[in-house]
Amino acid sequence: MRPTNTRDPQYYHKVVDCQWAxxxxxxxxxxxxxxxxxxxxxxxxxxxxxNVFPGILGRTCDRPxxxxxxxxxxxxxxxxxxxxxxxxxxxxxxxxxxxPKAPELKxxxxxxxxxxxxxxxxxxxxxxxxGYEVVIFEALxxxxxxxxxxxxxxxxxxxxxxxxxxxxxxxxxxxxxxxxIESLKALLDEDDFDAVFVGTGAPKGKELDIPGRAEADAxxxxxxxxxxxxxxxxxxxxxERVLVIGVGNTAMDCCRSSKRMGGNDIKVMARKDRPYxxxxxxxxxxxxxxxxxxxVNHSPQKFVVxxxxxxxxxxxxxxxxxxxxxxxxxxxxxEVFLPADDVILAIGQDNAFPWIERDIGIEFGEWDMPVxxxxxxxxTREGVFVGGDAAWGPENIIWAVEHGHQAAISIxxxxxxxxxxxxxxxxxxxxxxxMGIHEWRYSNDYDPVDRTDMRYVELEKRVADMKIEAELGFxxxxxxxxxxxxxxxxxxxxxxxxxxxxxxxCVDVCPVLCLTxxxxxxxxxxxxxxMAPAENLDQALYVSEGLPQTKRVMVKDEDLCVHxxxxxxxxxxxxxxxxxxxxxxxxxxxxxxTSPALAASTTSP
Amino acid sequence: MSYITxxxxxxxxxxxxxxxxxxxxxxxxxxxxxxxxxxxxxxxALIQAFFELDVxxxxxxxxxxxxxxxxxxxxxxxxxHGFNSxxxxxxxxxxxANAANKDLLYVGISGDGDSLSxxxxxxxxxxxxxxxxxxxxxxxxVYGLTKGQxxxxxxxxxxxxxxxxxxxGPINPVDLALSxxxxxxxxxFSGDKGQLVPILKAGMSHSGFAFIDVISPCVTFNDxxxxxxxYAHTREHMHEVIETDxxxxxxxxxxxxxxxxxxxxxxxxxSVVRLRKVDDKYNASDRGAxxxxxxxxxxRGEIATGLLYLEEGGEDMHGxxxxxxxxxxxxxxxxxxxxxxxxxxxxxxxx
Numbered sequence: 001m002r003p004t005n006t007r008d009p010q011y012y013h014k015v016v017d018c019q020w021a022x023x024x025x026x027x028x029x030x031x032x033x034x035x036x037x038x039x040x041x042x043x044x045x046x047x048x049x050x051n052v053f054p055g056i057l058g059r060t061c062d063r064p065x066x067x068x069x070x071x072x073x074x075x076x077x078x079x080x081x082x083x084x085x086x087x088x089x090x091x092x093x094x095x096x097x098x099x100p101k102a103p104e105l106k107x108x109x110x111x112x113x114x115x116x117x118x119x120x121x122x123x124x125x126x127x128x129x130x131g132y133e134v135v136i137f138e139a140l141x142x143x144x145x146x147x148x149x150x151x152x153x154x155x156x157x158x159x160x161x162x163x164x165x166x167x168x169x170x171x172x173x174x175x176x177x178x179x180x181i182e183s184l185k186a187l188l189d190e191d192d193f194d195a196v197f198v199g200t201g202a203p204k205g206k207e208l209d210i211p212g213r214a215e216a217d218a219x220x221x222x223x224x225x226x227x228x229x230x231x232x233x234x235x236x237x238x239x240e241r242v243l244v245i246g247v248g249n250t251a252m253d254c255c256r257s258s259k260r261m262g263g264n265d266i267k268v269m270a271r272k273d274r275p276y277x278x279x280x281x282x283x284x285x286x287x288x289x290x291x292x293x294x295x296v297n298h299s300p301q302k303f304v305v306x307x308x309x310x311x312x313x314x315x316x317x318x319x320x321x322x323x324x325x326x327x328x329x330x331x332x333x334x335e336v337f338l339p340a341d342d343v344i345l346a347i348g349q350d351n352a353f354p355w356i357e358r359d360i361g362i363e364f365g366e367w368d369m370p371v372x373x374x375x376x377x378x379x380t381r382e383g384v385f386v387g388g389d390a391a392w393g394p395e396n397i398i399w400a401v402e403h404g405h406q407a408a409i410s411i412x413x414x415x416x417x418x419x420x421x422x423x424x425x426x427x428x429x430x431x432x433x434x435m436g437i438h439e440w441r442y443s444n445d446y447d448p449v450d451r452t453d454m455r456y457v458e459l460e461k462r463v464a465d466m467k468i469e470a471e472l473g474f475x476x477x478x479x480x481x482x483x484x485x486x487x488x489x490x491x492x493x494x495x496x497x498x499x500x501x502x503x504x505x506c507v508d509v510c511p512v513l514c515l516t517x518x519x520x521x522x523x524x525x526x527x528x529x530x531m532a533p534a535e536n537l538d539q540a541l542y543v544s545e546g547l548p549q550t551k552r553v554m555v556k557d558e559d560l561c562v563h564x565x566x567x568x569x570x571x572x573x574x575x576x577x578x579x580x581x582x583x584x585x586x587x588x589x590x591x592x593x594t595s596p597a598l599a600a601s602t603t604s605p
Numbered sequence: 606m607s608y609i610t611x612x613x614x615x616x617x618x619x620x621x622x623x624x625x626x627x628x629x630x631x632x633x634x635x636x637x638x639x640x641x642x643x644x645x646x647x648x649x650a651l652i653q654a655f656f657e658l659d660v661x662x663x664x665x666x667x668x669x670x671x672x673x674x675x676x677x678x679x680x681x682x683x684x685x686h687g688f689n690s691x692x693x694x695x696x697x698x699x700x701x702a703n704a705a706n707k708d709l710l711y712v713g714i715s716g717d718g719d720s721l722s723x724x725x726x727x728x729x730x731x732x733x734x735x736x737x738x739x740x741x742x743x744x745x746x747v748y749g750l751t752k753g754q755x756x757x758x759x760x761x762x763x764x765x766x767x768x769x770x771x772x773x774g775p776i777n778p779v780d781l782a783l784s785x786x787x788x789x790x791x792x793x794f795s796g797d798k799g800q801l802v803p804i805l806k807a808g809m810s811h812s813g814f815a816f817i818d819v820i821s822p823c824v825t826f827n828d829x830x831x832x833x834x835x836y837a838h839t840r841e842h843m844h845e846v847i848e849t850d851x852x853x854x855x856x857x858x859x860x861x862x863x864x865x866x867x868x869x870x871x872x873x874x875x876s877v878v879r880l881r882k883v884d885d886k887y888n889a890s891d892r893g894a895x896x897x898x899x900x901x902x903x904x905r906g907e908i909a910t911g912l913l914y915l916e917e918g919g920e921d922m923h924g925x926x927x928x929x930x931x932x933x934x935x936x937x938x939x940x941x942x943x944x945x946x947x948x949x950x951x952x953x954x955x956x
Contacts, residue, residue: 074614438608446612501836502796503641503824508649511612511629513619532616549840562614569607572641572824 001522003545003553006494009428012581014540015558016489018081021068023402025585026050028065028081029490033442035088036483043088045098050585052122052168052401053147055160058086059471060151062249062280062396070487073536074512074560077451079485080474087479089160095167100129102171107131109415112193114181117145118397119388120199121168122404123411126588128171130412135193136173139180141232143169145201146389147397149228150250152257154462154470185357188384195383195411198356198370199404202349202389208245212303216343219310220303223250223346230257230466239341241265243313245300248278251346255292258344260466267338268294272320272328286470289456290463299330304337312339349394369393376420377407385410408588424586430579433491434568440578442491444565446511447484488563492581495554497544499575502552506567506576507531512560515567520546520553530557610635628656633680638673641828643795643821643836644743648680650798651712651741654805655682658853666702666709670695670724673750674716674743674821693724696731699738700922706934707923710809711738718748721757721776732785732814737921739808739815742778743795745823746834753826764831777903782816783896783914789815790895790914791849794839795822797910803851803878804912810851812873813921820908844902847889847911848881870917880912889915 006012014020018028027046034043047054061082069078109132113120116138124134142148143165147156169175181187188196205222207213213220219239223246229235242263244255247270258266268287270277273296277284288294298315305311314337318330351369356362361381363371370379372386379386387403389395410420433441455472456462462470474482507515513532520526526541527534534541539559546553568576586592611632619627631652636645655665662684669675671692678687686709690698699713720728720742731740746759755763758778759771782790789811793801801819808815820839822828828835833842854875868889870878880889888894895914902909933941 073617445609446614448613501641501824501828502840503643503822503836504646504649504796504798505641508645509611509636511614513616532618535618549837560614560616562612564609564612566607566609566611570636570640570645572639572828 001520001526001541001543001553003497004540004542006492006542007428009426009583011540012428012430012490012492013426013583015492015561016581016583017068017070018065018079019490019583021064022051023064023399024050024052024405025583026065027490027583029486029488030580030582031088032079032081032084032483032486033488035084035479036443040088040091041093041095041098044092045095047085047088048095051398052125052404053118053164053397054085055089055164056147056156057397058082058084058089059156059160060147061085061398064398070489070560070562071485074487074562075448079487080451080454080482083452083454083471083474084479084482087474090473099167100125100171102128103131105131106133107415109133109194110135110192111411111415112137112187112191112196114184114187114196114198115139115145115200115388115390116143116175117199117201117388117400118147119201119390119400119404119407120145120197121165122401123197123199123387123408124171124173125168126405126408127411128168128173130589132415134173136175137179137181137187138175138177141177143175143177145199146203146224149231150224150253152227152230152253152260153467154256154260155253157467157469180355182355183357184355184362184384185360188360194415195385197407197411198384198386198390199388199400200390202351202394204350204352205345206348206350208300208345208347210300210302212305215305215308216303216310219341220343220345223254223344224349226344227253227257230261235261237262239263241312241339241341242267242344243338243340243342244268244344244346246270246346246348247294248346248348249280249283250349251344252279252283252287254344254346255287256290257466258342259290259292259463263342266292268292269298269300269315269338270294270296271299271318271330273297290459298336301335303343310340310343312337313343349389351390351393375406375423376410377403378410378414378420383414405587409586412588424590425592426586427584427592429582429584430492430494431582433578433580438569440491440565441580442488442578443484444488444491444563444578446487446562446564449481449485451485452478452482489561490581491563491565491578493556493561493563493565493567494577494579495542495544495556496575496577497547497554499573500544500547500554501573501575502547502549503572505570505572509566509570511564511566512562514556514558514561516555517547517552518555526555527557530555532557534559607635622656623659624661626656628652631655631660631662631682633678633683636677636680638676639749639823639825641824642673643745643819643823644674644677645680646795646798647741647743647801647819647821648677650795650801650805652681653798653802654809657802658806658809660710660809664709665712666699667712667714668695668699668702669714670719672716672719672748673745673823674714675719677714677743678712693719693722693727695719696724696727696736696740700731700734700736703736703738703922704926704928704933706932707737707928708932711736712809713738713740715740715742717742717744717746717756717758717778721778725757725776729781729785732782732787732816734925735788735813735919735921737813737923739805739811739817741805741808741817741819743819743821744778744834745821745827746832747823747827749823749826753823758834760833763833764829766826766829768831770831778816778818779899779909779913780896782818783892783899787816787914788813788916788919789912791816791912792818792820792908792910794820794843794910796836796840797843800845800849800910803849806851806853807849807872807878807912807915810872810874810876810878811915812917813919839908842906842908844907844909845883845911846887846898846902846909846913848883849912850879850881852877852879870915872917878912878915880915883911889913892916
């Protein structure tokens, strides 16, 4: 095999499973170490650099990092990464002086952002410091998009939301509230914008077109619209018996909101069984903790209306089997009537672009969605960009943030007449953590402690008021315990082949059988003849150059390494080092990190 | 010396042996030897051998004397019995323990200082008595604990770390064991587990004194250019005379060798050791020929390795002493020591 090129930033990046899985590539291990050091402000700012909304995301993130966490493979429960992010946000000092500032002197370019959700706000965050004049058009009276209207305040206090949005808007963003763009053509024609970014989300809740829908309308609500009405105080109560249709995260927010608005007998109705639920496991748990029933295999058939008023719904009780094509098909077993005062529909969201004319050079493709380039976020009309849920349908906040970063790079290039395909490259720093013969600049002692459970406000109090944040967050003791669970996957086992004397010390000491010295071979051949077979094909094999004495190679299966550093401690020649990897991610206005001067700053043997 | 202990995290798909144990269950404390010490590799090889032989930890007695090598029993099988004796006296402790309870597996770990200087007499007599044990001599040619003076196994011309050449001839442990009539004599290298592990397993299954000289480089004081016990020198001059394949009892023989090139020896416990000659004229059961061959190899500046001599079926210490089949610890005290009355009766017979 060709020796692994560990100087390609993506090799070690992939070893940092959480960072690799995070759409915005947040440097998780480093921010956890900063929390461990009590440097909450620095941890917050490190987060903010990549994910822009640490306080919001520390409460609401979909956490793609957690299932990816190495701890899942070594034990079973990931580090509580998201909850630790909240710790940094909760305990930080005032960061005003550390925030990016917009220069007095503008660069003469005007950019319009449509919608004031996380995608647009990220674009503004990246472009304002570069001197752009950024103008946001928002249909509602307040910014935030779905972060505001769809996430109930018992999960995300409004104060947290507003503070983090203010960090961006206070740079001098011009926002037009209550200004719904009804025609993109008009905007492009009339106003003098150098670029336009569409970040309008997926604002249309799906309908359930079954008998009785129209008659029952007064008591049937579209989930996301209903949540928005609650946020703006248009409604403050719900019937005692509530049926929530659908079992995604919006459904969880709807049922838990119902609980706080007078609902007593609340049922979440799922068509399929648990393995097919769309909601995050922790959101399901939270709902069930609040004594909400989740009924599986119930397929809605009709709304029942009596005297012009909804009395309940009829469901088929079904069983799912795979047909010969491998698709799931349902068989009706029974039928049941469930009484209800209100029904909330949370079965998905659609995009809606009635306001984009089809003759202005923006091509529309499948499902009537604009065609958007996956790398540049530009539509088929130059200068018009799309990101967030508006681009390819509902995702989540952290994806919207990453779309915003990438779109900002494109907009910047576009406005500076640089091809938008010329994107600045990632770089890396790699710095030894060695402090003494057996001392490292990180906590390398593996701590087998279990994941720390979140504490909640007690149930009665919590459901009494919509505004009480349900989760209490970690206290200092819990934080101190949880940070030690992080395996510091960014502290890389960095190998220098020509120093190795093949004494086997590293191979012998490795607690998880990562290392093997063997004769060279191709990847699939090597995987079968290591100290333990390397069966996880998602994880790379590191292969060194030929070793000096026998020309065999050092092979490391990255799958289970707990980064304890014992290979480096037992290495007599320092062929192994524990080196901290820092991915250098460029944002709008940055040069590529691979310029010669920067490359020289990485340690090389 | 590492400040942390080895993480409890282990590979979730580690193989388990017949006792349901993984190799990690045969570990001991963290090593306090220098990083890269050959002895740690020997420890790892022993752990692998115990694991593969399904050794019950409480049926193992590990013994040692003094020296770097003699620290190592602490680093494997934490649940086994152990005895750390006075310098060079491990063989007599082992002989005594074995006399009392011949049912345990005895593994003695010693070094070139412990075995060839202060304990030379002890080693010779353990071989003479054919104490049923595995005797591993970790051989690095220097006194590591006292900062690298030449030991009795240092070759003529081999230089110290300071550059001074050794002028006294070495005691060759393999020749010594052969000449004293040892029934199992091997030499191996800490850096070659593929060779070492089967030899260790064969040694544990051998009935009688199994002597293994393991070249185990001292990375701190004897791994430089000019040393004849360094990793590089050993690798360059190693000459594998015999390939050893250990087949445990009831296991299927899988590796196929060309007919005539393999000699299979059935051990006391029913397992089979298969010796494949790398050199046609080699005969691992002819003591005189082996000595002659080894002298010739040494003359070429090479280090002969492998299970060099094997003679199964001889009498061990208990055979010579004609002891009862039951281990003495299990013989009731009244039987072992019938009292002064019985002694008087015995003496009366001779009056």
